[in-house]
Amino acid sequence: MSVLLEVEQDRLQEEFFERGWTDGLPVVAPTPPLVKAMLDTVDLEPDDVIGAIPRRSRSVTVEQAAINAVMAGCKPEYFPIVVAALSALLDPAFNAHAALTSTGGAASCVIVSGPLAHEVGMNCGQNALGSGNRANATIGRAVRLVARNVFGAITGKFDASAMGNPAKYTLCFAEEDPPDPWQPLRVQLGYQHGDTTVTVMATEAPRQVANHLSEVAEEVLLTFVSAMRVPSTYATGKGGQGVVVMGPEHAQAVRQAGWTQEQAREFLCRESRIRPEELVQSGVPLEVGNQHDMIPGQDGKLPSIGAPSDVYLVTAGGAGPGWSAYIPSFAPLQHTRAVTRRVRLLGEAMPDCGPDGCRIDLSSFTRGD
Amino acid sequence: MSPTITVHRPDIEDPPVEPVTLAPRSELPEDARLLLVDNGKAKARDLLLYLAAELKQRLPIGSVEVVSKPSAGAPLEDDQVSELAARSDLVIAGLGDCGACSACSLQDALLFERAGVPSTVLITEVFIANIARFSQALGCPGYHSLVVPHPAATKSEAQLRQFAASVADAACDQLRSRALAGVS
Numbered sequence: 001m002s003v004l005l006e007v008e009q010d011r012l013q014e015e016f017f018e019r020g021w022t023d024g025l026p027v028v029a030p031t032p033p034l035v036k037a038m039l040d041t042v043d044l045e046p047d048d049v050i051g052a053i054p055r056r057s058r059s060v061t062v063e064q065a066a067i068n069a070v071m072a073g074c075k076p077e078y079f080p081i082v083v084a085a086l087s088a089l090l091d092p093a094f095n096a097h098a099a100l101t102s103t104g105g106a107a108s109c110v111i112v113s114g115p116l117a118h119e120v121g122m123n124c125g126q127n128a129l130g131s132g133n134r135a136n137a138t139i140g141r142a143v144r145l146v147a148r149n150v151f152g153a154i155t156g157k158f159d160a161s162a163m164g165n166p167a168k169y170t171l172c173f174a175e176e177d178p179p180d181p182w183q184p185l186r187v188q189l190g191y192q193h194g195d196t197t198v199t200v201m202a203t204e205a206p207r208q209v210a211n212h213l214s215e216v217a218e219e220v221l222l223t224f225v226s227a228m229r230v231p232s233t234y235a236t237g238k239g240g241q242g243v244v245v246m247g248p249e250h251a252q253a254v255r256q257a258g259w260t261q262e263q264a265r266e267f268l269c270r271e272s273r274i275r276p277e278e279l280v281q282s283g284v285p286l287e288v289g290n291q292h293d294m295i296p297g298q299d300g301k302l303p304s305i306g307a308p309s310d311v312y313l314v315t316a317g318g319a320g321p322g323w324s325a326y327i328p329s330f331a332p333l334q335h336t337r338a339v340t341r342r343v344r345l346l347g348e349a350m351p352d353c354g355p356d357g358c359r360i361d362l363s364s365f366t367r368g369d
Numbered sequence: 370m371s372p373t374i375t376v377h378r379p380d381i382e383d384p385p386v387e388p389v390t391l392a393p394r395s396e397l398p399e400d401a402r403l404l405l406v407d408n409g410k411a412k413a414r415d416l417l418l419y420l421a422a423e424l425k426q427r428l429p430i431g432s433v434e435v436v437s438k439p440s441a442g443a444p445l446e447d448d449q450v451s452e453l454a455a456r457s458d459l460v461i462a463g464l465g466d467c468g469a470c471s472a473c474s475l476q477d478a479l480l481f482e483r484a485g486v487p488s489t490v491l492i493t494e495v496f497i498a499n500i501a502r503f504s505q506a507l508g509c510p511g512y513h514s515l516v517v518p519h520p521a522a523t524k525s526e527a528q529l530r531q532f533a534a535s536v537a538d539a540a541c542d543q544l545r546s547r548a549l550a551g552v553s
Contacts, residue, residue, distance in 0.1 A: 002377045002378055002379075003377070003378040004375055004376070004377060004378075005375070005376050005377075005378055006373045006374070006375055007373060007374055007375075007376055008370060008371045008372070008373055008374075009371045009372050009373065009374045010371035011371070012374060012376070019380075021379050021380060029374055029376050030376050030377045030379060031374065031375060031376055031377075032375060032377065035377055055444055055473075055476060056506065057384045057385075057386055057506075058381070058384055063377075064379070064381065067377040067378075067379045068379050071379055095440075095442055095443060097442070097443070097469065097472075097473075098440075098442030098443065098469035098473070099442075099469075101468045101469040101472055102442065102467060102468050102469040103467045103468045103469075104467075145379065149379040149380040149381070150380065150381055152506075156498075157502055158472075158502065158503070158506075159468075160467070160468025160469070160471075160496070160499050161468070162468075287411055289414065290407075290409045290410065290411055290413065290414065290437075291408070291409025291410065291437070291438065291439060291440060291441055292409070331442070334439050334440040334442075335440050335441075335442040335443075335469075336442070
């Protein structure tokens, strides 16, 4: 159980700032009633462990997550999404030990796909990556406050970010389900349409993608490619992942031209490969014989994206002349990978294991000597 | 004085960590086996090999093995450490020239210390404080390190040789004496 403190009401914000418990912005006081309201939204015990960074000997309980979610400003109904996001962040494939410590200064990009995002009021439309929506802002902020207060991701402690980026405060948005035949991210990843999933990727800050003058699918996709093969991006030429956030005009142009999402991902992966000379001409030396062995493939090029499945293609954003965004992973694939978790709802029955799955006749076992 | 409010602490106490017992610095065999744990950062392998060449002039080293990690952002697995420790007498891990990689190379060195092999970690100077914080969190406050100027990845072969030579005596001391680890 967590420790309770008595704090003078007028001093509360200063007290939290002085103790280093905030991200630099004021917080909501994590009082027991507010924390309990958060806990009441999940079928988990306060002391249940959501996940851990074993090499750091630190784990986060549901209660600690709830405390930080209150501080971030979350409504209780957001909390199942926060729990799923933390579970994803603490999957070994995400490599939180490195992602929360690296000089690369990664943000924790949270993408919510599914009906719960809309039920709790998340924004997938106008200004989806921007400010002004409580759910988007505070779910992402809760994840970062846990990273700070539980896992020590604090400047001067275990966060060695050289530059950092503003998305480290919060980077969270909802996907707008695309029209048929395109599928939402959760379905692309193998979940059911009625599920809600949370995908977390350790990323750089988003970059805007503008193409206001073309509705030709290939031209639109090539504009994304230009954002994906930037020599100054750490993973370019080494092979990372990325989130392609297609705005409505760009998504419509590609979809109505008959491209499937799979075809678009393959195109983006293939065309974002880069010639070694382009990196060298940009002043970026090639790494050889180390962890990033930058040996060109048969096409004479190096990968910016590991494989088509490493392009997370989602649709979001509002109407405009043709705006989208690209969010690259902060490091190549051998260091970190995006992880997805399905949100479990309060009262949701556990899956049926089938007639034999859970029945063990213990009487058939005899004690061995 | 305003009324008080009851709130939960949002942080956790530093978790209890089993203190690292450093490996004994016993007499080296005449053909000691030196293991270099290359974390794959640019120039790490080169710098470690230059350091090994320097150590050969100072210690009875019979063989040098290099193990290259696939990612600088993760420490070695426990079973890898057990396997490597069984065929090593001394270990140097590096190059810690960024946040996650310096923490992970430090952990590599401490895992070998736990496994009974005298070790040290090679870092660049800007990560001294980072290493100090992780040393404490990992149960070995004040653990030693070999420090070269930052950044090493951009340096010429001649400069890397110079760096290796500059820390070779310290490496001998750290691998031969526990007192220098800050933990007696």
